Amino acid sequence: MGSVHSGEITVAYEDEGSGEPLVLIHGHPFNRSMWRPQIDHFSRAGWRVITPDLRGYGDSTVVPGKTPLETYVRDIAGLLDHLGIERFVLGGLSMGGQIVMEFHRLLPDRIRAVVLADTFAPADTDEGRAVRHRTAARLLRDGMDGYAREVLPKMISPGTIARQPAVAEHVLGMMRSTSPEGAAAALYGRAERPDYTGLLPRIAVPAWVVVGAEDAFTPVADARLIQESIPGASLTVVQDAGHMPNLEHPDVFNAGLARFLESLHETAS
Template sequence: MPYLEKTTAQKAVDVDIYFEDHGSGQPIILIHGWPLSGAMWEYQVPALIDAGYRVITYDRRGFGRSSRPYTGYDYNTMTEDLQDLIKKLDLQDVILAGFSMGGGELAQYAGTFGTSRVSKFIFISSIAPYLLKTDDNPNGAPDEVFKGMEENVRKDRAGFLKGFGEGFVNYEDNKNRVSKGQLDYNFNIAANASPKGTLDCINAFGRTDLRKALEKIDIPTLFIHGDADNIVPVEPSSKQGHEIVKGSKLEMIKDAPHGLYLTHKEELNKLILDFIK
């Protein structure tokens, strides 16, 4: 299986990042959300490959089949993992698409590494640029929201993830679009992640201010969000991101929840393909 081996200064293997690389053509990297893995893109990968793209997915450190270190769950470190993968595969003209927490890697990537290797950004149900409510970010969520999530993960991670999974897709409203089996599958992915990584990532996606990073984006950018997203409010995320990134597009999918990659996959796939073509 393909792994990116992250090394320390002493050249000892520190973290292995699992990735999959399929198809040919212009490369597109799909970056998963919390608390899932690259497996979440099951219904996007074939559509993109069939359209003539090389599709790369990977598991963020601590999730899926990647290593589970005790530290490093901040956007600076996680974006270095992304850059190292891009360099390992020697990618140019790459399209980067990030879902939910994955949108944070996109923003940090632009802020840290620029856009010389990237042709387009796609933010899907993204947390970027800033979810935390502050005096200069009044539409954000109060810190009590993230403290509550952290407390629930510490106290009963599995129980929290079970309920979170239903809210992820607005299950009561979308039983005709997503099965109980799919919810169970998502739960298994989430429950098998690193407990420490699951906890620490809440601080990353909940409290990292990526507004300045977004200002450095100078390539075509698309924001996609569901208008029924009860997990990530659209005002401090996609709408604010759209306002910051000059010339960007914002597409709202009617009645779509946070996990629209499952419930509204046809609509999402069409928006992605229309944009990257």
């Protein structure tokens, strides 16, 4: 594990392997450990895999209040500057995918390709913003435990919970250990994010979209909208998986990501 000071905060991260950089951004309310199956696989397959903890999560500094997606982008860019990395493949799941879209909005020239996992592009509706605000207030008032247990069956599929208790414990543990202040700040900031649907047709780099077939938060229709809007994008639907196919079926997820990364080399040649 490494860490770097970025402005007023410290960003913790993993940096494993060597070769071309693959940067993976975790979702809410998780941390970089959600990418462990991908770190292990791709760091041995010729990629330098970098997985930061977003501010407010994991071992990074908690900053109460409101954290816009642009702030996460600036933190990540600062980390990559520190590591001397200019261009990279950038992937993210759920909120992490929205951070990828925000990164492309702000700093498109730094991105070689994008991976958008279990995410969605439109801005929140009025009701969606209200739900995020209510959830943030609940986390600040009551902590993470009740919320984590309540949403676990949506984060991963019921089948995963039954067949893979270790995965369920990992996901539950990530959520329960997250700072309520950090999670609430993300919810308040995310409620104000822009609508990225107009951005998607302007993404001119290769894109892989992936989603769990049983995702209750960002269903297949959301992924299909993204895939159909980005020129040349491909879509993989992972069967028997919910919102976290990278953990629920890592072999399937890794195989799809490997094919996508190999296609980048074919395009370059």
